[in-house]
Every structure is written in C-alpha cells, then in structure tokens.
Amino acid sequence: MKGTNKDYEKMEELYELYEQKIYFVAFSILNNIQQAEDVVQETFITIYQQLEKVCSLKTQELKRYILRISKNKAIDSYRKNKRHGLFLEEYQREAVEVVNENIGAWEQYSMSEAQIDTLLTTLKDSYRQVFKYRIFYNLTYKEISELMGMSEVNVRKQFERARKQVLDVIGGTQNDELKELKKNG
Known part of the structure; x- marks a missing residue:
C-alpha cells in the first residue's frame, strides 16, 4: 500500500484521538506496560492496512471498530502469554525429572x-x-x-x-x- 500525505495525516489524527484509549483497553487486559504498548502499535498497523475501510466509517462506528481491533489484539497477546506459561511449566516439570541431582536449582530456572x-x-x-x-x-x-x-x-x-x-x-x-x-x- 502506497502512503500519501493524506494517509499520513489521517493516521496522525487517528493516533491523537485513539492512542490513549487503545492503550487503556490493552493494559486493562494484559496488565503489562510493554505488551500494552505493543498492542497499540499492532492496532495502528492494522488500521493503516485497512485505512480505506476506516476512512469510510462514521465516528461512532470508527471508535467501536478501532477499540474492537485493540481488544482482540490484547486478547491474542494474553492467550499467547498463557500458552507460553504452560510450555514453561511443562519444561520445568520435565527438566526436574531429567536432572534429579539438582532439583532446587531447576525449580528456580525459567x-x-x-x-x-x-x-x-x-x-x-x-x-x-x-x-x-x-x-x-x-x-x-x-x-x-x-x-x-x-x-x-x-x-x-x-x-x-x-x-x-x-x-x-x-x-x-x-x-x-x-x-x-x-x-x-
């Protein structure tokens, strides 16, 4: 997608209006500053990729649409965190079995x-x-x-x-x- 000055101006306008709202939604789900900031970035990338659709929406529809994107991205990130946690738990459990001599050290290892x-x-x-x-x-x-x-x-x-x-x-x-x-x- 080739960006024009009009596209950049629209993105700047959307950023000014929605950045804090998107961050709030993401942080309320993830409770992590860096991940919430990542969700803000991912949301604006998606918005840019769908800029024509976004520009055709009315103000209320636009707000709902953008916040739905951010909520979905935050939930995806939350699920990824959860899967990662399960993998780490499984890894730690099996690692303890592999090295029985040093169980204490393995329980602390992540x-x-x-x-x-x-x-x-x-x-x-x-x-x-x-x-x-x-x-x-x-x-x-x-x-x-x-x-x-x-x-x-x-x-x-x-x-x-x-x-x-x-x-x-x-x-x-x-x-x-x-x-x-x-x-x-």
Whole structure:
C-alpha cells in the first residue's frame, strides 16, 4: 500500500484521538506496560492496512471498530502469554525429572522467549513444527497430522524425538554446569 500525505495525516489524527484509549483497553487486559504498548502499535498497523475501510466509517462506528481491533489484539497477546506459561511449566516439570541431582536449582530456572526460540532452532523443521503445534497451540496428534498431512503415528514419533532432543540439550547444558560446580566445589 502506497502512503500519501493524506494517509499520513489521517493516521496522525487517528493516533491523537485513539492512542490513549487503545492503550487503556490493552493494559486493562494484559496488565503489562510493554505488551500494552505493543498492542497499540499492532492496532495502528492494522488500521493503516485497512485505512480505506476506516476512512469510510462514521465516528461512532470508527471508535467501536478501532477499540474492537485493540481488544482482540490484547486478547491474542494474553492467550499467547498463557500458552507460553504452560510450555514453561511443562519444561520445568520435565527438566526436574531429567536432572534429579539438582532439583532446587531447576525449580528456580525459567527460560526467556529468546532462549526458547534458540532452543527450538536446534530441531529439524518438521520436528520444530510438530513441537510448536503440540506445546504452544495444544493441538492433538490427530489435529497436527491433518494440518501437516502425515500419519498420526508419525506425528507422535516426531514429537517424542523433538521432546527428547530438547531435553538432551537442556540436560546437557545443565549437566555441564553441574560438573563444573562439583569440580570447583
């Protein structure tokens, strides 16, 4: 979409009118300043992509439309946070089982989003996709098999292999740290 001066003026006007309202809606759902600011940005990107439609709406319709976009984006972000939390809980629970010698340290360990992304790059593409569908989106093996066009048995096997690789990477790093601590201790 090619932007004109008129488009930019309209976006500036919309920003002035709705930025605080969008932020309030997002913050009330997420209770997080950075994520609420991200929702404001994502909302205005969506508005810009649909600028022709937005310009044709009347004032009240426009306000409802913009606030609905921001509410939906905030809810999506909230759900993503919730999925991430479930993945971290699962990770921490299994990590404790892998390294029984140092349970206390593992209970305190949590991964950042960047660490999770880095960890998943060690997996083959199909393993990574199956792992994400299963962990982040909580899909069943049957749903994943339909999405990816492979047998349910194959999906289950790929998930188990991906899970084992993730645990090996996590366990390997932790074991190295434990050996180093024991050597120095």
